[in-house]
Amino acid sequence: MGPIGIFDSGYGGLTVFREIIRKLPQYDYVYLGDNARVPYGTRSFETVYAYTRECVEKLFEMDCHLVVLACNTASAKALRTIQQRDLPKQPGVRKVLGVIRPTTEVIGRHTDTRHVGILATPGTVKSMSYPIEIRKFYPDIAVFQQACPMWVPLVENAELDSPGTAYFVEREINLLLRQSTHIDTVVLACTHYPLLYPLVRHFLPQHIRLLSQGELVADSLADYLTHHPEVESLCTKGRQTRFYTTDNATDFEEKAERFYGQPIKAAKVKTLLT
Template sequence: MGPIGIFDSGYGGLTVFREIMRKLPQYDYVYLGDNARVPYGTRSFDTVYAYTKECVEKLFAMDCHLVVLACNTASAKALRTIQQRDLPKQAELRKVLGVIRPTTEVIGHYTETRHVGILATPGTVKSMSYPIEIRKFYPDISVFQQACPLWVPLVENGELDTPGTAYFVEREVNRLLQQSPRIDTVVLACTHYPLLYPLIRQFLPEHIGLLSQGELVAASLADYLERHPEVQKLCTTGGSTRFYTTDNAAGFEERAGIFYGQPIQAGEVTALLT
């Protein structure tokens, strides 16, 4: 038995982890951020797969039987390969989940016009993961995507409410809406974007719904554990949390609190590929 592992390329997954903790506070958790190799969004599929696989195996070594990829890029570029190629080789029961499916399998409940917008990193947009996954559940929904290449660096540099950030948020929102006047639901398909929620909301018409992934992923995880008691019984319930980064722990702690909503203490994991 062991904790539930939460993985992200950096800080963004903490917005998802925060909601998971609110929904399921009874479990033990280990969070690992690969800050030394961020960003993932601009890297190739093979590179993202290699980095993600290595971090997942690190969490397995920490006795995590269940790992959640709280990262859209890792979920888009690495999850399927890990599930199909690597997990069958594990001697023990191991499961890896992502953040895309929990969003796409419920999106149909939120849209009436069946026109949905996706705001994401260039890597997630290029992967076409959201259109592909949404089509599996809701073939009648039309999906429109807009890449927002500057939003993550702006968030990570604390530029949340500056005129420059407002300019780039308004620009990408308008580019998305120009693709279809019938969009009535927009998904924030990057875990950094909830920190820009008030600004994004400001530039969206009132009738358009805006969804963050954290609550959807937390609800999906709770449902998964209920449906899979063989996994649930392997997850310890002490209510503890541990945080690790592949970069400098002090630097990670300084920014992580912004995403997690409260101060944290972190350790360093350095035995990873460069």
């Protein structure tokens, strides 16, 4: 038995993690951020897969039987390959879940016009994961995507209130809305973007619904554990949380509070890949 593992390329997954803990506080958790190799959004499928697989295996070594990829890019570029190629080689019960499916399987409940907008990293947009997954559940929904290459660096550098951030947020929203005048629901399809929620809401017309992923993923995880007792029984319940990073632990602690909402203590783990 062991904790539930939460993985992200950096800090953004902490916005999902805080919602998971709010929903499921009874479990033990280990969070691992691959800050030494962030960002993932501009990297190739092969590189994201290699980095994500290494970090997932690190969490397995920490006795995690269930790992959540709290990262849209890793979910888009690495999850399926890990599930199909790597998990069958693992001993015992090992499961890896992502953040895209929990969002796409409920999106139909939020749109009336059946026109949905996706704001995401270039890597997530290029993967076409959201249009593909949404089509599986709701073939009648039209999906429009807009890559936001500057948003993650701006969030990482705490430029939430700068004029430059406002410029890029407004620009990307306008580019998205030009694709369809019927969009009535927009998804913040990156775990960094909740920190930009007030700014996005400011520039987005009020009649358009704006969805963050944290609560959707937390609800989906709770449902998964209910319906998979063979996995749930392997998750320890001691309300203990540990944080790890592949970069400097002190730097991680300083920035993580902004995403997680409270101070944390972290330790560094080494990576083999460069």
